[in-house]
Amino acid sequence: MSNAGDSQQDPILRVGSNKDLRITLIGTGTIGLSFAAFHLAHLLGPSQLTIYDTRPNVSQYVEENLPKFFAEEPSAAAISNIRIATSLKSAVEDAHIIQESGPENLAFKKELWANVEKHAPEQSLFWSSTSGIPASQQAQDMQDKSRLLVVHPYNPPHIMPLLELVPSPDTSEEVIKRTQEFWTGRGRVPIHIKKETTGFVANRLAFALLREAVHLVNEGVVSVEELDSIVESSMGPRWAVAGPFKSYHAGGGPAGLESFFKNIGGTVQDCWQDSGKPDVGDGWEKKIFKQAHDAYGTVDISERDKLMRRVLEVLKEEKSKGAQTSEE
Amino acid sequence: MSNAGDSQQDPILRVGSNKDLRITLIGTGTIGLSFAAFHLAHLLGPSQLTIYDTRPNVSQYVEENLPKFFAEEPSAAAISNIRIATSLKSAVEDAHIIQESGPENLAFKKELWANVEKHAPEQSLFWSSTSGIPASQQAQDMQDKSRLLVVHPYNPPHIMPLLELVPSPDTSEEVIKRTQEFWTGRGRVPIHIKKETTGFVANRLAFALLREAVHLVNEGVVSVEELDSIVESSMGPRWAVAGPFKSYHAGGGPAGLESFFKNIGGTVQDCWQDSGKPDVGDGWEKKIFKQAHDAYGTVDISERDKLMRRVLEVLKEEKSKGAQTSEE
Numbered sequence A, B: 001m002s003n004a005g006d007s008q009q010d011p012i013l014r015v016g017s018n019k020d021l022r023i024t025l026i027g028t029g030t031i032g033l034s035f036a037a038f039h040l041a042h043l044l045g046p047s048q049l050t051i052y053d054t055r056p057n058v059s060q061y062v063e064e065n066l067p068k069f070f071a072e073e074p075s076a077a078a079i080s081n082i083r084i085a086t087s088l089k090s091a092v093e094d095a096h097i098i099q100e101s102g103p104e105n106l107a108f109k110k111e112l113w114a115n116v117e118k119h120a121p122e123q124s125l126f127w128s129s130t131s132g133i134p135a136s137q138q139a140q141d142m143q144d145k146s147r148l149l150v151v152h153p154y155n156p157p158h159i160m161p162l163l164e165l166v167p168s169p170d171t172s173e174e175v176i177k178r179t180q181e182f183w184t185g186r187g188r189v190p191i192h193i194k195k196e197t198t199g200f201v202a203n204r205l206a207f208a209l210l211r212e213a214v215h216l217v218n219e220g221v222v223s224v225e226e227l228d229s230i231v232e233s234s235m236g237p238r239w240a241v242a243g244p245f246k247s248y249h250a251g252g253g254p255a256g257l258e259s260f261f262k263n264i265g266g267t268v269q270d271c272w273q274d275s276g277k278p279d280v281g282d283g284w285e286k287k288i289f290k291q292a293h294d295a296y297g298t299v300d301i302s303e304r305d306k307l308m309r310r311v312l313e314v315l316k317e318e319k320s321k322g323a324q325t326s327e328e
Helices: A002-009 A029-044 A058-065 A076-080 A087-094 A107-120 A173-183 A201-216 A224-232 A234-239 A244-251 A253-274 A285-296 A301-327 B001-010 B030-042 B060-063 B076-080 B088-092 B106-119 B174-183 B202-218 B224-232 B234-243 B242-250 B252-272 B286-295 B303-328
Strands: A020-027 A050-051 A097-100 A125-128 A148-153 A160-166 A189-192 B022-026 B046-052 B097-100 B125-128 B148-153 B162-168 B189-192
Touching: A002 A160, A020 A029, A029 A050, A029 A058, A029 A285, A050 A087, A076 A189, A087 A107, A087 B162, A097 B174, A107 A125, A107 A301, A107 B148, A125 A173, A148 B234, A148 B303, A160 A253, A160 B224, A173 B242, A189 B001, A189 B125, A189 B252, A201 A224, A201 A285, A201 B252, A224 A234, A224 A285, A224 B060, A224 B162, A224 B189, A224 B234, A234 A244, A234 A301, A234 B224, A234 B234, A234 B303, A244 A253, A244 B162, A244 B202, A244 B224, A244 B286, A253 B202, A253 B234, A253 B286, A285 B030, A285 B242, A285 B252, A301 B148, A301 B303, B001 B234, B022 B030, B022 B088, B030 B046, B030 B060, B097 B106, B097 B303, B106 B125, B106 B162, B148 B174, B162 B174, B174 B189, B202 B224, B224 B234, B224 B286, B234 B242
Parallel strands: A020 A050, A020 A097, A097 A125, A125 A148, A160 A189, B022 B046, B022 B097, B097 B125, B125 B148, B162 B189
Antiparallel strands: A148 A160, B148 B162
């Protein structure tokens, strides 16, 4: 009972719904700033967002670059609310969550976490945004390796719901659970990846499709722009609504995925057999880079992001309607 | 000049905007009925939709099964508008477009087109919905092979915008162009596939991702349901807005795709190297079918389709807004 009481009083143990939470971001590249925009929009009550970066004039840099991550200009109060820390110690010594989006460099991350561990409160959570360096490697010089895990966003994290939570074999179950609660409490989709797989899951899936896309364009079957149109008008919207397994399971009727493979497993296998295996550096690059450049020039990301927000809003609206209906 | 005059008067030459068009559908399986729903919703003026199928009681079957393809119940007038043909000759002899969604069986299709050709008007278009049998094979017994091409939908065609147009080497440019105009004129996305590739393009891309998905679930990295959540909250909505090349081109900043591969080509290659190559029948099936069944039971397709419509509406709305803004 005293444990339950403690956990209710100690904000650090209940990051999911906490109203008095101190989050520290280390690194202010694109991912760091995008997370800053997300956290600013989701801080409840008198919470504190702290930023630490060794770049010169961090305050000015953040003031200039953070606003473009908001759909509308953030209120001055919101940005002026950010505390800029001038040392790693002062950045982390009070923090409940320490989220790192620094350079993709193992030596940097190993040293960082060993230092963070010296100064951070005992129960604070350590998250790395890395897209490729496993927590087990980053934690090599830590005393207590149970607190660190990868929290890999899908770019840009202030818009996209997915977070891949990739613990090392040493990360504790409790740390994973508290991290899940934090993101679920903020309407996001944290998925626990059970093994430290190269590239995690989302990128591996996307790159598998990209490889076949490169092959088909390289063979002259369609152009870069036609391939994008195909995806945008078929599996893109389909998979926004129901992922590949669910879609093919639905396609199989009452007998589901089994029936799907019974009906068209032969075609699936023929496609797998015939699929290309281009490698990076194989010589397709020049042609495909040129086609992308000719078709798109420089993409207006703000337009894309606006549209992304709308699509995600609709999905959220309709899914919550669906949930209400099924609860009635 | 008389040619231009003829083409303006002859509806068969301008199927894109035609108000007096006769379309004949052969086959009333799921795809055939879905196309029927689409055409009914897009027939302009005094056009005629004809259905031909050798199954018993076609009229009753269509009346019973077609309504479920509409978001709301179709008006009785719309369905009673359909002409049910009792012979192949009467089905095709007046048609501008003959669209086949019959069994996936080469012998059936070869014989069908040879017969259709005997009775159909000289300039009518021949479309096959096949997902796998190339037009060049289907046309083997035809006198004039230039009229036939594959028009492969993404299921369900009454909702999904994509049509893969896959001509044989004998299909004429004019037939391809008129087919494109028909679909573009009805707000759809017809893409000309330049080679008769196994599985065409959309399925090949989706199956490439599916293969990696099967591998990751089979390795215990994530579950079927988690994998679907990952796709639904990351690349699904992303690719609904901008296809893979455009997305990675945007991700590379001003230098585009080239810069993207410069930055993370190593990670891409590592993922490609490490990706699994499960085959159909390799033994992963039982576990994955069970997971899909346990997670989803029987999927409520009408809910999914409703959500799909909403997502596609939003994309259309926002894209047309974008187009207006850039024209201003």
